[in-house]
Amino acid sequence: MNENIQKIREQFPFIVQHPQSIYFDNAATTQKPIEVLQSIQNYYKNINANIHRGVHKWSILATEAYEAARKTVAQFINAQDPTEIIFTSGTTHSVNLLADCLFNTYFQSGDEIVLSIAEHHSNILPWQNRANKFGVHLKYATLNHLYQVDVNHLKSLVTEKTKLIAITYVSNTLGTINEVKEIIQFAHQHNIPVLVDAAQSIAHLKTDVQQLNTDFLVFSGHKMYAPTGVGVLYAQKKYHSYLYPLSSGGGAIIDVDLHKTEFADVPLRLEAGTPNIEAVIGLADAIHFINKNGGIHQFYLLEEHLKNYLYQRLFELQDQLDIYTTLQSPSVSVISFNVKNQHPFDVGTLLNNYGIAVRTGHHCTQPLMKHLKIQGTVRVSLAAYNTIEEIDRFIQALHKTIKMLL
Ligand SMILES: Cc1ncc(COP(=O)(O)O)c(C=O)c1O
Structure with missing residues (x-):
């Protein structure tokens, strides 16, 4: 694991105490460091x-x-x-x-x-x-x-x-x-x-x-x-x-x-x-x-690395997914997607069975959903305490989820 991520990760008791779980809902709220x-x-x-x-x-x-x-x-x-x-x-x-x-x-x-x-x-x-x-x-x-x-x-x-x-x-x-x-x-x-x-x-x-x-x-x-x-x-x-x-x-x-x-x-x-x-x-x-941990830009750099890897892994599944961003879109570590022809709630519920917390639904942006002509998305949002290994586990669980739904 990246040394800098490890250093940040160990300062979050919630993350340390739930090693089997993967928290990918950071846009909704972040976990809190021991200092807070x-x-x-x-x-x-x-x-x-x-x-x-x-x-x-x-x-x-x-x-x-x-x-x-x-x-x-x-x-x-x-x-x-x-x-x-x-x-x-x-x-x-x-x-x-x-x-x-x-x-x-x-x-x-x-x-x-x-x-x-x-x-x-x-x-x-x-x-x-x-x-x-x-x-x-x-x-x-x-x-x-x-x-x-x-x-x-x-x-x-x-x-x-x-x-x-x-x-x-x-x-x-x-x-x-x-x-x-x-x-x-x-x-x-x-x-x-x-x-x-x-x-x-x-x-x-x-x-x-x-x-x-x-x-x-x-x-x-x-x-x-x-x-x-x-x-x-x-x-x-x-x-x-x-x-x-x-x-x-x-x-x-x-x-x-x-x-x-x-x-x-x-x-x-x-x-x-x-x-x-x-x-x-x-x-x-x-x-x-x-x-103390290097400032916001340091967090951004760690997250950018994670997001690019996540995008690449999701892109491998592009035949089965609709991804609502592009490689050229300037963005932070948030990616929304849907499994083709599947409701995001079903995807999110099955991922939860694998211990993975993602957010599903309209994310309080219903006008945007109407513009995109969809009901909702599955949203993965990463923080600097997330890891490449967690993304790999998420992709494995997504593979299984897609198999189960099709
Ligand atoms: C872009 C944006 N604006 C406003 C809000 C509302 O924030 P809060 O629920 O903390 O008031 C959120 C929460 O997700 C948000 O993402």
């Missing part, structure tokens, strides 16, 4: 207190750790200032929070939002629900022959009414990397802000929000080795004056009267209520884990 498990335990054993409101030492310790995590996340994505990092419960919450704010302060009836047909439902529904109510129109860019968002088509959708482009960096179903930098450059020429859904890129591609020059970016901790229940809404400072959500509460204020309120600055006015403190601290420790 210890971080959560350490928080409850040695710190546990509520933040921002206490003068006692435990509250001060908890607040310091929480705010230090904000700085760590800011550095991780190269935000200019930690106040641009708003903690949420995950990507879905981040998109909803942003939509809540922008429909409160920014959009007007008749405005347009451009999305793509490959978006996760979490980057469609928050816009669709509110757009229908407020008379805002959604437009969808289609895909090119490489399964990427077709940038020329996207550009053709933009008019003087376009007020936001919201686009996924990496498709959670197909693994393809979209040309978000080009989309952002084009959008800015037309004074349109861009939201990048980085849920599937954050664990694979180095994220530099200043280099991308994105206005907003969202991601979840649990897809990058951190605990569930924490996510990030990155919002460039120049948009903070628009970020007044309709929903609010304790902790988000400076002064409250019975009939009016003076709100705190961003990020606090967007983090009402007690947050998931241990998960926020756990997210910072997941970042320390990534950095």
Whole structure:
């Protein structure tokens, strides 16, 4: 086994404790390294207190750790200032929070939002629900022959009414990397802000929000080795004056009267209520884990090697499979396929009998499934703790599965 993979692998108790199982569902959620498990335990054993409101030492310790995590996340994505990092419960919450704010302060009836047909439902529904109510129109860019968002088509959708482009960096179903930098450059020429859904890129591609020059970016901790229940809404400072959500509460204020309120600055006015403190601290420790192991690019290189091998092995079965990517498609370590004429659930269920966890279904991308004219796919998503040997075992099990189904 590759020495670097072995070094990463042994830091994941779940992986070590299940040597007979193969976990290929990393796009849904990653396993957690020991450092993150210890971080959560350490928080409850040695710190546990509520933040921002206490003068006692435990509250001060908890607040310091929480705010230090904000700085760590800011550095991780190269935000200019930690106040641009708003903690949420995950990507879905981040998109909803942003939509809540922008429909409160920014959009007007008749405005347009451009999305793509490959978006996760979490980057469609928050816009669709509110757009229908407020008379805002959604437009969808289609895909090119490489399964990427077709940038020329996207550009053709933009008019003087376009007020936001919201686009996924990496498709959670197909693994393809979209040309978000080009989309952002084009959008800015037309004074349109861009939201990048980085849920599937954050664990694979180095994220530099200043280099991308994105206005907003969202991601979840649990897809990058951190605990569930924490996510990030990155919002460039120049948009903070628009970020007044309709929903609010304790902790988000400076002064409250019975009939009016003076709100705190961003990020606090967007983090009402007690947050998931241990998960926020756990997210910072997941970042320390990534950095200690060579940084995101090192993870990408290990995964790229695995993905290329997986693609090659799947391609050997091309007569029996429909594979929804091409060798030329820029992509992360996610491959979707179907066994010809078979339902993905049947394939996934049989693979589970061999101890292999893959995801099957529409992957919360039903518009994409409708575009591809399929019900769903079998999705294999790899992390840097997966191995070539696991891919070989998976291919053997897939051979047996195909035999059984035909
Ligand atoms: C591209 C993309 N966006 C949004 C989400 C939603 O993430 P969460 O369920 O963590 O809120 C996912 C989850 O799979 C995703 O892959």
